[in-house]
Amino acid sequence: MSSKRNSLGALALLSALMGFASISTDLYLPALPAMAQVLGAGAGEMEWTISGFLIGFSLGQLVWGPLSDRYGRRGPVAAGLVIFALGSGGCALATSAGQIVVWRVVQAVGACAAVVLSRAMVRDLYEGEKSAQMMSTLMTVMAVAPLLGPLVGAQILAFASWRAIFWALVAVALVTLAALTVLPETFPRDRRAKESLGAAFRGYGPLLRDRRILGFAAAVSCFYVGVFAYLAGAPFAYISYYGVPPGWFGLLFGAAILAIMIANMLNVRLAPVYGSARLLRAGGLVAGAAGLALAFAGFSGAGGLAGLVAPLLVFNGASGLIVANALAGALAQRPERAGSVSALVGALHYGSGILGSGLVGAFADGTPRPMSLMVAAAGVGTALCAWTLVHPAQD
Incomplete structure (x- = not known):
């Protein structure tokens, strides 16, 4: 019974760590129009607060990966949570859109440690298709964060200013840091890299030349172009263009997360039967x-708001077949460098x-x-990469 409780506790904490990328953005999405008004910024300037986060998130992973392969997972995760709390506090105190962009970069450098190393922890503990199953399980559980994020953010906005949203993120980081003390180290000393950090960073070269890894990375990277085009454009498309109240935006956003959760649960059952690569290719076609x-609806206006929402639900749902399988497939190629592979793939797809x-x-x-066009290009690119660069034999 104690072992089962420990297993569930580890699952919950790994899910929370993996969810830091989502809560960092999803919680404040409903506040973007209000932030623009208070700070005297345009929609484009506020959308750059997402781009700034992605810059820090993609580059930061390249540092945390080799550090974790050399020194283990827990220490770097703890350091990342402290940096995340500092960045979130900086956002709360910012007085201009430019300041928020800078602090979002800091926030992202911390958040990415939690995300990239939680994926490496999964690979430390599980192998093969079991890794893909566990990745999908974790993504299903952690999907509660983006499901609730916009709803909670909208409620905070209803009773307090947008700054309170960032103070809430500080609190989340500190609670997670406290919980980290009960999670054992998943990467024992005898398996850690013995090379210097300089050599570890140079080790990205061979990984970049590994076509097996790059095939999975290219597919998920194309998909994330569309994911973040949606995250940046949806608040203004829904709230400003179609007049959706911020609270209702949270429900629409939550529906997309439910689609992802359903697809991830389906992937858990199908991965052992069909393999990661085949399911990734199917997800590419759906995307x-x-x-x-979506491009047809966005440019023609066909179906109004529903014309946007329906294809976006399907596109986001395809994440359940694409992301977990691409990550598990890439990690399976070089399990002894799981931290660095996770960091490289993460840097590419968030970049x-x-x-x-x-x-x-x-x-x-x-x-x-603009959002519709970018999502369309991303979906087609994902399908092309999955069918030309990834092969079932790579499972």
Whole structure:
């Protein structure tokens, strides 16, 4: 019984760590229009607060990965949570959009330690298709964070200012840091890299030349272009363009998370039967079709708000077949470098999100068109990468 409780506790904590990327953005999404008004900033400037986060998140992972392969997982995760709390406090005290962008970079450097190393912890503990199953299970559990994030953010906004949202993130980081003390180290000393950190960083070279890893990384990177185009554009498309109240935005956003949870639960059952690579390719086709449908609705106005929501639900749901399988597939290629592989893949796919959110911000015109176009391009790109670069034999 004690072992089962410990297992459930570890599952809950790993889910919380993996959810830091989501809560860092999802909680304050409903506040973006209000923040723009208070700070005297335009929609494009506020969308850059997402791009700034992605810059810190993608580059920070490249540091945490080798550190964890050399010194273990727990210490770097704890340091990351402290940095995240500092960045969140800085956002709460900011007086301009530019300051928030800077503090979002700091916040992201801390958040990425929790995310990238929780994935490495899964690979430390599980192998093969079991790793893909556990990754999907964790993503299903941690999906509660983005499901509740916009709803909680909207409620905080109803009773306090947007600054309270960032103070809430400080509290989350401190509680998680306290909980980390009960999680045992998953990467024992005898398995850690013996090379210097300099050599570890140079080790990214061979990983970048490994076509097996890059195939999985390319597919998930294309998908994340669309994910972050959606995150940057949806608040303004829903709230500003279609007049959806911030509270209702949380419900629409939550529906997309439910779609992801359902797909992840399906993936848990299908992964042992069909393998990660085959399910990734199927997810790519779903994402591509949904993206094209969204582009048609975004440019033609067909279906109004529902015309946007329906294909976005399908596109986001495809995440359940794409992300866990791509991560598990890449990690399986070099299990002895799980921290560095997780960091590299994470840096590539979150770095690609800079393109999605940045272009949506750069071409913001008050309509859903920039978001729709980027999501469509991302969906088609995901399908092409999954079917040309990833092969079932790589499971």
